[in-house]
Amino acid sequence: MINLVLEMFTFGFLVRAVVVGLLVSLCASLLGVSLVLKRYSMIGDGLSHVGFGALALATALNAAPLAVSIPVVVAAAFFLLRLSENSKIRGDAAIALISTSALAVGVVIVSMTTGMNTDVCNYMFGSILAMSKSDVTLSVILSLAVLTLFVFFYHKIFAVTFDETFARATGTRAGLYNLIIALLTAVTIVLGMRMMGALLISSLIIFPALSSMRICKSFVSVTVCSALISVCCFFAGVVISYGFNTPTGASVVLINMAVFVAFWLLGKLRPGLNMARSG
Numbered sequence: 001m002i003n004l005v006l007e008m009f010t011f012g013f014l015v016r017a018v019v020v021g022l023l024v025s026l027c028a029s030l031l032g033v034s035l036v037l038k039r040y041s042m043i044g045d046g047l048s049h050v051g052f053g054a055l056a057l058a059t060a061l062n063a064a065p066l067a068v069s070i071p072v073v074v075a076a077a078f079f080l081l082r083l084s085e086n087s088k089i090r091g092d093a094a095i096a097l098i099s100t101s102a103l104a105v106g107v108v109i110v111s112m113t114t115g116m117n118t119d120v121c122n123y124m125f126g127s128i129l130a131m132s133k134s135d136v137t138l139s140v141i142l143s144l145a146v147l148t149l150f151v152f153f154y155h156k157i158f159a160v161t162f163d164e165t166f167a168r169a170t171g172t173r174a175g176l177y178n179l180i181i182a183l184l185t186a187v188t189i190v191l192g193m194r195m196m197g198a199l200l201i202s203s204l205i206i207f208p209a210l211s212s213m214r215i216c217k218s219f220v221s222v223t224v225c226s227a228l229i230s231v232c233c234f235f236a237g238v239v240i241s242y243g244f245n246t247p248t249g250a251s252v253v254l255i256n257m258a259v260f261v262a263f264w265l266l267g268k269l270r271p272g273l274n275m276a277r278s279g
Contacts, residue, residue, distance in 0.1 A: 001239075008242045016136040017195060017248075021234050023143035024192040028204035029230030030150050031185050033223050034161045036209040043080065043182070044202035046095035047189045050076040052124065052198040053106035054190075060113040066138055069190045076102070077186035081178060103198075126197030126249030139191045146184045153180055158219055196249040204230060207256035214260075214267035233259055 008014050028044075035041045054069035061068070076098060083094045131139070150157070159167040160174045160181075168174045185205075192201045212225035237252030244251075 004243050005239060008239065013131065014238070014242065016133070017131050018235065018238055020131060020136055020139045020143070020191070021195055021238065022231055023140060023147075024188060024195070025204055025208075025230040025234040026227055027143055027146045027150070027184070027188040028192060028201075029208040029226040030147070030223060031181065031188060032205035032209040032230075033212075033219070033226050034157055034181055035185065035205060036213070037161050041206050041209075042095050042202070043077070043185060044189055044205040046080065046099035047073050047077055047186055048193055048198040048201045049099035049106075050102040051190050051193045051201075053102035053109070055193070056106035056109040056113075060109050064134075065194070066135060066190065069193075070142075070187060073190050074183055074186040077182040078179060081182045124197050124199055125247060126193070126195050126200060131194060135194065142187055142191060146187055149180065149184060153177060157181060162219070196252065200249040200253050203253045203256055204234075207253070207260055208233070211256070211260045211263040214263040215270065229256075229259055 009018075032041065032044075035043060051069050051073050054072035055065050057063075057072075058065045058068035080094055080098050083098075156167075156172060156177045157180070159170075159172050160177045164174050164178075188205075189201055192204055196204060208226040208230040209222070211229050212222045216222045216225045233255045234252050237255045238248060240246065240255065241248040241251040
């Protein structure tokens with residue numbers, strides 16, 4: 001296994017992919033805890049479909065994919081939040097409305113320009129070969145910005161996650177911090193799409209948070225555990241992908257699923273173990 005990892009790191013594109021992937025996985029797991037607790041975890045799936053539409057538009061215009069998709073997805077995140085808060089269309093219905101519309105637009109653009117080629121498959125299912133040096137530089141900068149903002153606003157994010165009504169009553173600008181969460185999520189989704197694909201990127205948000213919640217109880221412990229799970233699962237998925245020539249995104253998701261099952265079983269067994277020790 002060690003020889004396999006050392007061999008993998010002799011390829012520059014794999015080193016770039018692992019660096020970006022670990023940072024994006026870390027960002028997604030930290031934001032995922034808040035999104036899951038706020039019952040808004042499927043926003044990642046919705047924004048990834050918007051990202052696909054934006055990437056299709058960038059391809060048609062021969063523009064830089066990240067330069068087009070990031071502002072479009074950020075705008076969609078703000079619109080989705082406002083639509084959910086200020087209209088009769090709420091939650092999953094608003095996400096479904098935005099995601100299916102954007103996906104349809106992307107498919108039409110692709111069919112009228114390049115056709116359903118390899119690039120489109122890469123956007124849908126991810127490709128570790130999709131990261132250019134310029135993409136890596138921009139992705140690292142934006143990932144570090146997301147992590148910095150999350151740490152800086154951690155206490156406010158914690159407040160609006162657990163009791164938004166009480167946070168508003170104490171003077172916290174809950175709407176502003178919800179927008180910050182949406183902004184950070186949108187940027188993370190776009191950065192991860194190139195590697196995980198539009199159909200799989202939401203797994204980086206959902207699985208680590210759900211896994212850590214099986215055994216951890218406090219917000220801090222869940223957040224830390226989620227970050228560790230996400231980073232380890234991504235690295236293991238990349239190694240398996242390289243060793244067995246399997247798709248990177250799918251390999252990462254399968255590892256996350258296996259960890260979730262293991263943590264779920266551990267959570268089920270834990271009460272019995274505590275009772276046995278007390279007896």
